[in-house]
Amino acid sequence: MVKKEYDVVIIGAGPAGMVAAGYLEKTGVSVLVLEKQFFPRFAIGESLIPRCMDNFAEAGLLEDLQKQNYQKKTGARFVKNGKVVEFDFSKKFGEGWNWTWQVPRADFDHKLAESIQKRGVNIDFGAEVVSAEWESKLWNIESKDPDAVLSRITSRFIIDASGNGRVLAGMLKLEAPAKIYDHSSIFTHIKEEHRLQGKEGTQITFEIIKRGAWFWYIPFSNGTTSLGFVGENDWFHTFSGSKDEIFKQMLDQCDFYKDRFSKQEYLFEPVKLSGISKNVQLLHGEGFAMAGNSAEFLDPVFSSGVAFATESGLLSAKLVARQLSGEVIDWDKEYTEHIQKAINVFATYVKEWYTGRLQDIFFTEDASENIKMQICSVLAGYVWDNKNPFVRNHDKAIRNLHDFLYPEKFQ
Numbered sequence: 001m002v003k004k005e006y007d008v009v010i011i012g013a014g015p016a017g018m019v020a021a022g023y024l025e026k027t028g029v030s031v032l033v034l035e036k037q038f039f040p041r042f043a044i045g046e047s048l049i050p051r052c053m054d055n056f057a058e059a060g061l062l063e064d065l066q067k068q069n070y071q072k073k074t075g076a077r078f079v080k081n082g083k084v085v086e087f088d089f090s091k092k093f094g095e096g097w098n099w100t101w102q103v104p105r106a107d108f109d110h111k112l113a114e115s116i117q118k119r120g121v122n123i124d125f126g127a128e129v130v131s132a133e134w135e136s137k138l139w140n141i142e143s144k145d146p147d148a149v150l151s152r153i154t155s156r157f158i159i160d161a162s163g164n165g166r167v168l169a170g171m172l173k174l175e176a177p178a179k180i181y182d183h184s185s186i187f188t189h190i191k192e193e194h195r196l197q198g199k200e201g202t203q204i205t206f207e208i209i210k211r212g213a214w215f216w217y218i219p220f221s222n223g224t225t226s227l228g229f230v231g232e233n234d235w236f237h238t239f240s241g242s243k244d245e246i247f248k249q250m251l252d253q254c255d256f257y258k259d260r261f262s263k264q265e266y267l268f269e270p271v272k273l274s275g276i277s278k279n280v281q282l283l284h285g286e287g288f289a290m291a292g293n294s295a296e297f298l299d300p301v302f303s304s305g306v307a308f309a310t311e312s313g314l315l316s317a318k319l320v321a322r323q324l325s326g327e328v329i330d331w332d333k334e335y336t337e338h339i340q341k342a343i344n345v346f347a348t349y350v351k352e353w354y355t356g357r358l359q360d361i362f363f364t365e366d367a368s369e370n371i372k373m374q375i376c377s378v379l380a381g382y383v384w385d386n387k388n389p390f391v392r393n394h395d396k397a398i399r400n401l402h403d404f405l406y407p408e409k410f411q
Contacts, residue, residue, distance in 0.1 A: 006031060009139065011160050013033050014292065016294075034143050034153075038125045044228075044271075048100040048103065065112070079256045092380050094385050134287050139288075182232075183232055187227065190225050212235055233274070243271075244270060276297065277298055280296065311342065338384070357398055364405050378391060
């Protein structure tokens with residue numbers, strides 16, 4: 001058995017884990033990353049939002065990422081019944097980045113990991129965490145490699161950034177009911193041989209099929225495109241057949257995109273995920289913090305996943321570094337309150353998307369430009385700006401605006 005000692009063990013080498021590792025490396029904290037899979041590996045969550053860029057920069061990762069020529073994302077389009085609405089991040093309320101990327105995650109996550117490894121951080125790929133016990137202010141962790149060789153690691157802190165693996169959440173029985181309705185998703189990739197020029201071939205677009213179902217189009221700079229559907233389970237249950245057949249049936253309901261993609265061959269059999277929303281009872285405990293999807297995932301509709309992952313990964317790393325230097329940290333105040341604020345804001349927007357209120361607001365011609373800028377700032381991920389009334393009063397602002405615009409619709 002191999003024995004190792006580190007200040008911090010990070011479980012998972014996705015964006016949350018790599019941002020945490022990048023920040024901790026800069027502070028001189030010893031870090032080991034345990035990653036069950038080998039990279040490159042497929043992952044969903046291919047559309048970023050601008051808030052991510054702040055976090056990549058602070059973790060020292062932005063420069064390497066900028067060399068990769070990923071597809072620039074300057075906003076988002078929404079399509080419904082032939083009507084197109086655009087949100088331009090350069091026309092948002094407040095400060096912050098005006099662009100980000102659309103990324104094939106297999107390559108993107110691999111580049112993040114390579115950037116961290118170049119800085120001397122150890123990443124054990126193929127390392128599955130089989131146990132973790134907290135005793136005498138230390139974690140005793142056992143991992144095994146694909147040959148079943150065990151390693152025993154001691155650490156003073158664990159950041160669980162294991163994504164949908166949710167390692168600590170499972171071991172410590174921290175799973176909690178999801179905050180969002182039970183939705184499913186199905187997705188695949190295609191190679192666009194004759195991609196359209198301009199925004200039609202570069203900008204992420206969401207087509208609303210019905211109130212509780214929508215389609216995504218995410219083009220990458222390498223010529224590959226991600227296509228997918230998200231919807232309420234009742235809608236998914238109206239389709240039958242193989243996954244290929246179900247995907248084609250769903251595509252036939254897309255007025256805007258069906259002709260463009262109906263004859264495309266899929267690069268892999270569509271992947272279906274059920275119960276996509278995730279939640280935990282606690283975001284931190286003695287000697288550990290949950291980051292990224294291991295803590296929370298709401299819904300793909302506003303591409304908040306990687307922003308939440310990098311925000312929680314970075315903040316947990318900052319607090320761990322301070323704690324290891326001897327400072328007493330109020331994790332409830334400095335971590336849970338900050339992260340929960342983002343969860344609450346985005347949860348409101350996701351819920352109001354599926355009630356139809358936010359969809360109505362997006363497509364109305366009666367909302368002021370200032371209101372659209374304030375909503376755009378939320379879509380860009382700046383959900384801590386209390387100067388923005390659509391952040392500060394998120395639980396009331398959308399409903400009140402909708403009642404004003406459509407006074408009889410939900411009476």
